[in-house]
Amino acid sequence: MKQPLPEAAVFCEGVGVRFTTERGTVTALENIDLTIPRGSFLTLLGPSGCGKSTLLRVMADLIAPTGGRITVLGGTPAAARLKREIGFVFQDPALLPWRTVLDNVTLPLEVGGGKALPGARAPKELLELVGLAGWENAFPHELSGGMRQRVAIARALVSGPRLLLMDEPFGALDEITRDRLNEELLQLWETTGTTIVFVTHSIYEAAFLGQQVLLLAARPGRVRELVPVTLPMPRHLSQRETPEFTTLAGHLRRVLETC
Amino acid sequence: MAAQVPGAFVADTEAAARYRARRRYLAGRRILLPVVAVLVLLFAWSESIKLFDIKPFIAPSPQAVAAVLYERFGILMTNLLPTAIESVLGFALGNLAAIVVATVFVWRKTVEEAMFPVAVMINSIPVVAKAPILVLLLGNGMEPKIAVAAIICFFPTLVNMTRGLRDVRPEQIELMHVLSASPGEVFLRIRVPNALPYLFSALKIAASTAVIGAIVGEWIGSTQGIGALILQATFNFDSPLLYATIVVGSIFSAAFFGVISLVERRMLRWHTAHKE
Numbered sequence: 001m002k003q004p005l006p007e008a009a010v011f012c013e014g015v016g017v018r019f020t021t022e023r024g025t026v027t028a029l030e031n032i033d034l035t036i037p038r039g040s041f042l043t044l045l046g047p048s049g050c051g052k053s054t055l056l057r058v059m060a061d062l063i064a065p066t067g068g069r070i071t072v073l074g075g076t077p078a079a080a081r082l083k084r085e086i087g088f089v090f091q092d093p094a095l096l097p098w099r100t101v102l103d104n105v106t107l108p109l110e111v112g113g114g115k116a117l118p119g120a121r122a123p124k125e126l127l128e129l130v131g132l133a134g135w136e137n138a139f140p141h142e143l144s145g146g147m148r149q150r151v152a153i154a155r156a157l158v159s160g161p162r163l164l165l166m167d168e169p170f171g172a173l174d175e176i177t178r179d180r181l182n183e184e185l186l187q188l189w190e191t192t193g194t195t196i197v198f199v200t201h202s203i204y205e206a207a208f209l210g211q212q213v214l215l216l217a218a219r220p221g222r223v224r225e226l227v228p229v230t231l232p233m234p235r236h237l238s239q240r241e242t243p244e245f246t247t248l249a250g251h252l253r254r255v256l257e258t259c
Numbered sequence: 260m261a262a263q264v265p266g267a268f269v270a271d272t273e274a275a276a277r278y279r280a281r282r283r284y285l286a287g288r289r290i291l292l293p294v295v296a297v298l299v300l301l302f303a304w305s306e307s308i309k310l311f312d313i314k315p316f317i318a319p320s321p322q323a324v325a326a327v328l329y330e331r332f333g334i335l336m337t338n339l340l341p342t343a344i345e346s347v348l349g350f351a352l353g354n355l356a357a358i359v360v361a362t363v364f365v366w367r368k369t370v371e372e373a374m375f376p377v378a379v380m381i382n383s384i385p386v387v388a389k390a391p392i393l394v395l396l397l398g399n400g401m402e403p404k405i406a407v408a409a410i411i412c413f414f415p416t417l418v419n420m421t422r423g424l425r426d427v428r429p430e431q432i433e434l435m436h437v438l439s440a441s442p443g444e445v446f447l448r449i450r451v452p453n454a455l456p457y458l459f460s461a462l463k464i465a466a467s468t469a470v471i472g473a474i475v476g477e478w479i480g481s482t483q484g485i486g487a488l489i490l491q492a493t494f495n496f497d498s499p500l501l502y503a504t505i506v507v508g509s510i511f512s513a514a515f516f517g518v519i520s521l522v523e524r525r526m527l528r529w530h531t532a533h534k535e
Binding site: 060061062081082084086087088090092094096097098099107108110111112113139140141 | 428430431433434435436437438439440441444448449452455527528529530
């Protein structure tokens, strides 16, 4: 049995998830081996039904694996969650409509013991970081889709998590907003030093954001290929027009077509 | 909010004035149109009494009703007071009980499965049939009337509140799980605020039905109250008093509804704001 590396943010060994429904048992994930180093940015890419969201949810302790072993920041996912080391951003911003922007961001500090980890930024500072300074007292319904997702990101960062899990956070946004948020997310990652695992079904997003792209195949969900991204940091949108990026995107597309 | 948000809003006094004028016009229209409609109906009523020569003991003219409202104001108010107390207390008790039971239902599904059919059965008994039972049980004072008002409020609030506490978006529950929130925190911070719009829809229905409950309770056995006055006026063929009593009861009921709506607007600004 392999030992998890001390510097690993996430370590999976033979992780599997099976759901039992009326129509029978579905294997959502099968035999996932994966090591995500601390401070890295990994994107999960795959066709729908490949279990990329399921894998993210296993890391967040939202789904219990039915097989294998997973370590998150040196302990179980539940322990990491209880220690406030995990931040999660859903595809739907899941803001509480009865709370103002600032009160939504401070929600994690009010529940579950409410403590923030050392080095956590102040809520107002985070709002500034995601470009929402001045919107503290607005209600969610007054914001655009992109702004709501920025609030959700600020909320996920307020406890100072060591691992930020993002489940297609920009999937419902228009392309221009998505591009801008992609660039901002990379800056945020560089300023905070948080490990980020980012699920997407967009080839360009996966290649632009990740240091590595984990390609998953469907039925059953399994690792297809771990593709390193050699584009230099800091990245800018213009890099998507370079030959290296085009080659990488082409490779990801060809592998995806066989998944 | 234009002042505290930089960038997104700019000051444009002319456009702002146009916007406010439009809002004023719409608000004025909302008041003026029903007033005109009521005046037209009153005029039609008054004219048809004259036109068809309807006798006062069959139906009074609006003028006669107005005269009673003015001359016998004291009697009307003396009778409104017990009805008002009964309906407000019944409203408070019935809704409070419904909120508590809904909380228990959401906390333990088993209790709901066992008790909800019972609640449905009790609710299916007509009010006029429940009232005598309660008079026998609780005597001839205010208690049975409060009980009728409470029971009539109970069911709609129970159904709405249970739904509101339960119809929570799954992402919000998942979010609270990731934040390691306790069941109590999920209840107070997610379920209760989520249920408030549902609760207020039920409270607005209850505000009117509580008054109906109190009046029906008074019909079974009472010498005082709007219900008692309605019966008395009917037996005396005093149609102007009957109509005046009904007007007083309706105004009270509408005022009660108005107060609840006002509280709703204040408490649910996040919810009502984007529906306007």
